[in-house]
Amino acid sequence: xxxxxxxxxxxxxxxxxxxxxxxxxxxxxxxxxxxxxxxxxxxxxxxxxxxxxxxxxxxxxxxxxxxxxxxxxxxxxxxxxxxxxxxxxxxxxxxxxxxxxxxxxxxxxxxxxxxxxxxxxxxxxxxxxxxxxxxxxxxxxxxxxxxxxxxxxxxxxxxxxxxxxxxxxxxxxxxxxxxxxxxxxxxxxxxxxxxxxxxxxxxxxxxxxxxxxxxxxxxxxxxxxxxxxxxxxxxxxxxxxxxxxxxxxxxxxxxxxxxxxxxxxxxxxxxxxxxxxxxxxxxxxxxxxxxxxxxxxxxxxxxxxxxxxxxxxxxxxxxxxxxxxxxxxxxxxxxxxxxxxxxxxxxxxxxxxxxxxxxxxxxxxxxxxxxxxxxxxxxxxxxxxxxxxxxxxxxxxxxxxxxxxxxxxxxxxxxxxxxxxxxxxxxxxxxxxxxxxxxxxxxxxxxxxxxxxxxxxxxxxxxxxxxxxx
Amino acid sequence: xxxxxxxxxxxxxxxxxxxxxxxxxxxxxxxxxxxxxxxxxxxxxxxxxxxxxxxxxxxxxxxxxxxxxxxxxxxxxxxxxxxxxxxxxxxxxxxxxxxxxxxxxxxxxxxxxxxxxxxxxxxxxxxxxxxxxxxxxxxxxxxxxxxxxxxxxxxxxxxxxxxxxxxxxxxxxxxxxxxxxxxxxxxxxxxxxxxxxxxxxxxxxxxxxxxxxxxxxxxxxxxxxxxxxxxxxxxxxxxxxxxxxxxxxxxxx
Numbered sequence: 001x002x003x004x005x006x007x008x009x010x011x012x013x014x015x016x017x018x019x020x021x022x023x024x025x026x027x028x029x030x031x032x033x034x035x036x037x038x039x040x041x042x043x044x045x046x047x048x049x050x051x052x053x054x055x056x057x058x059x060x061x062x063x064x065x066x067x068x069x070x071x072x073x074x075x076x077x078x079x080x081x082x083x084x085x086x087x088x089x090x091x092x093x094x095x096x097x098x099x100x101x102x103x104x105x106x107x108x109x110x111x112x113x114x115x116x117x118x119x120x121x122x123x124x125x126x127x128x129x130x131x132x133x134x135x136x137x138x139x140x141x142x143x144x145x146x147x148x149x150x151x152x153x154x155x156x157x158x159x160x161x162x163x164x165x166x167x168x169x170x171x172x173x174x175x176x177x178x179x180x181x182x183x184x185x186x187x188x189x190x191x192x193x194x195x196x197x198x199x200x201x202x203x204x205x206x207x208x209x210x211x212x213x214x215x216x217x218x219x220x221x222x223x224x225x226x227x228x229x230x231x232x233x234x235x236x237x238x239x240x241x242x243x244x245x246x247x248x249x250x251x252x253x254x255x256x257x258x259x260x261x262x263x264x265x266x267x268x269x270x271x272x273x274x275x276x277x278x279x280x281x282x283x284x285x286x287x288x289x290x291x292x293x294x295x296x297x298x299x300x301x302x303x304x305x306x307x308x309x310x311x312x313x314x315x316x317x318x319x320x321x322x323x324x325x326x327x328x329x330x331x332x333x334x335x336x337x338x339x340x341x342x343x344x345x346x347x348x349x350x351x352x353x354x355x356x357x358x359x360x361x362x363x364x365x366x367x368x369x370x371x372x373x374x375x376x377x378x379x380x381x382x383x384x385x386x387x388x389x390x391x392x393x394x395x396x397x398x399x400x401x402x403x404x405x406x407x408x409x410x411x412x413x414x415x416x417x418x419x420x421x422x423x424x425x426x427x428x429x430x431x432x433x434x435x436x437x438x439x440x441x442x443x444x445x446x447x448x449x450x451x452x453x454x455x456x457x458x459x460x461x462x463x464x465x466x467x468x469x470x
Numbered sequence: 471x472x473x474x475x476x477x478x479x480x481x482x483x484x485x486x487x488x489x490x491x492x493x494x495x496x497x498x499x500x501x502x503x504x505x506x507x508x509x510x511x512x513x514x515x516x517x518x519x520x521x522x523x524x525x526x527x528x529x530x531x532x533x534x535x536x537x538x539x540x541x542x543x544x545x546x547x548x549x550x551x552x553x554x555x556x557x558x559x560x561x562x563x564x565x566x567x568x569x570x571x572x573x574x575x576x577x578x579x580x581x582x583x584x585x586x587x588x589x590x591x592x593x594x595x596x597x598x599x600x601x602x603x604x605x606x607x608x609x610x611x612x613x614x615x616x617x618x619x620x621x622x623x624x625x626x627x628x629x630x631x632x633x634x635x636x637x638x639x640x641x642x643x644x645x646x647x648x649x650x651x652x653x654x655x656x657x658x659x660x661x662x663x664x665x666x667x668x669x670x671x672x673x674x675x676x677x678x679x680x681x682x683x684x685x686x687x688x689x690x691x692x693x694x695x696x697x698x699x700x701x702x703x704x705x706x707x708x709x710x711x712x713x714x715x716x717x718x719x720x721x722x723x
Contacts, residue, residue: 417525419562419564421522421526422558422564424545424546424550425522425546425549425550425555425558426550426572426628426632427576427580427632429547430547432579436564439566439567440567440611443565443566
């Protein structure tokens with residue numbers, strides 16, 4: 001009773017891979033020159049300092065080399081990336097009814113308005129480069145919480161706050177794609193939570209790429225003032241195209257004294273996407289940042305959210321899952337920088353590789369000499385679903401004080417035949433049994449997510465597991 | 471014979487190229503309870519695994535007829551749908567799904583019908599009461615962090631909920647204290663009496679059998695059944711052990 005090895009080339013992504021006809025009113029020339037940057041800047045009505053910032057970033061971009069240590073990004077040709085595509089709509093519709101039908105349709109299929117109606121405090125949905133819909137529920141706004149697109153924030157009441165925080169955590173000099181981001185960034189969210197404000201329901205933003213060959217460079221800036229709480233959810237999905245797509249977003253999180261910011265992401269990019277995203281948090285005294293991160297899709301990912309524990313007793317937790325299938329090389333992990341005494345970091349990640357996919361967990365823990373009595377614990381578990389897949393763990397540690405408690409643990413495993421037999425003996429098909437075990441393996445992330453996101457993640461795992469019986 | 475549920479015909483099974491079962495024969499009728507005893511390594515658990523279709527147990531020859539048809543080519547989940555069930559010696563821990571969701575999932579898989587949540591909750595609560603299980607276990611991840619006794623109770627809970635036509639209990643009583651064995655035995659009795667289920671009970675001890683009606687006892691030595699008897703054979707083995715059967719076996723060889 002030999003079982004046929006059933007493979008499907010790619011999962012059925014029809015739920016995600018619907019594409020609308022492009023009807024852009026404005027599409028700039030391909031490739032990157034100072035003229036293009038000026039055009040973007042003019043189109044976006046940037047303040048002068050931002051225009052200069054973009055030009056300076058372009059300069060840095062041109063001087064920087066592409067990274068030579070991670071997965072290959074040779075398939076990425078910057079001259080082919082249309083950096084800025086603005087959908088044909090009035091900016092910032094307040095009412096869902098004002099959003100053009102085909103764009104609305106896309107979001108309806110992804111369940112955004114429903115999700116908002118159900119349980120989320122506010123939804124910022126980005127369609128290509130502009131925020132087309134933005135709304136914060138009245139009660140959250142009444143608490144003084146600002147949740148808006150970053151462009152209008154640049155010209156509004158919080159202009160100075162943006163200026164003093166924008167790309168200060170992730171400077172354009174950080175790496176080539178941070179510089180690119182600084183030059184061409186467009187769209188994204190700005191959140192400010194005032195002192196002492198506890199936002200009870202999560203704020204959510206949903207990014208989506210539609211135009212062929214278009215990059216997306218959204219910027220997320222979140223400032224949580226002292227003694228406050230926020231949960232921010234970012235979801236991403238992009239339809240599938242053959243031309244290489246690039247995502248080089250940037251997330252900057254400022255966590256005030258004794259505040260907690262939970263930042264949850266389920267990224268589900270199409271499998272031709274180069275996801276070169278930079279995320280960073282700075283945590284003040286007694287504050288805490290919690291990263292919940294699910295990385296699905298994309299052709300190549302470089303993603304290592306960094307937490308800078310700047311104040312005494314600051315804490316960071318990173319909980320992540322990465323799923324690399326056929327043709328995917330996902331290099332993910334995180335960096336923890338302990339710069340003050342009594343700080344602690346906790347990392348728990350799971351990586352899954354299948355059908356020749358490569359999943360690399362890269363972590364870096366830095367404990368500076370002033371960070372006495374700091375603690376760090378890193379645990380990474382990998383699950384390889386077949387013999388052709390790869391899973392690597394690359395932990396780095398740089399500890400500059402004797403008074404630190406550092407732990408690291410890595411495990412690599414396969415699905416046990418006994419577990420599959422056990423589940424099948426209760427009537428589950430082999431495919432369902434394996435999917436259930438993989439979902440359980442990713443449960444470190446699943447149980448941290450709000451229910452509807454946990455369900456979405458399990459559906460993604462189920463889709464990825466389809467036809468994987470071998 | 472219309473009422474024959476299971477026929478094991480001259481079954482030979484190997485595990486990792488080692489021959490374990492050597493031409494075993496066994497017949498179980500509807501509603502009967504059979505006890506399978508024998509020294510360690512005789513092949514008792516191998517029989518259970520082979521019946522359930524564990525792919526690591528290779529059937530070399532012979533046949534397994536269940537409900538009148540050979541199930542040798544059927545995958546494990548199909549056998550479960552046919553009405554076979556095995557309670558595991560070491561149930562596996564599966565994070566990410568609660569015991570109750572797992573059972574509901576399994577039930578819906580078996581019947582192909584959606585089950586109303588309300589009915590299901592009532593039923594599982596009643597079954598948990600029989601097993602003196604705290605209801606909170608229903609919402610805990612399947613077997614994760616359960617003690618040995620709780621795991622075995624969870625197995626019997628699945629037996630009661632899935633209500634198969636033939637259940638194989640693979641040393642369900644091993645490693646349990648007296649009280650836990652009694653509780654588990656009660657659950658098995660419920661299945662036996664009120665659901666008219668058939669049973670193959672693999673055991674080393676007799677405690678689990680105390681309150682159960684036993685129709686037949688088989689002694690398994692070195693891959694074959696060397697003696698069949700009724701319930702009284704259990705008592706004899708309880709008193710004298712397996713020595714007599716092992717000697718007979720050596721004589722033959």
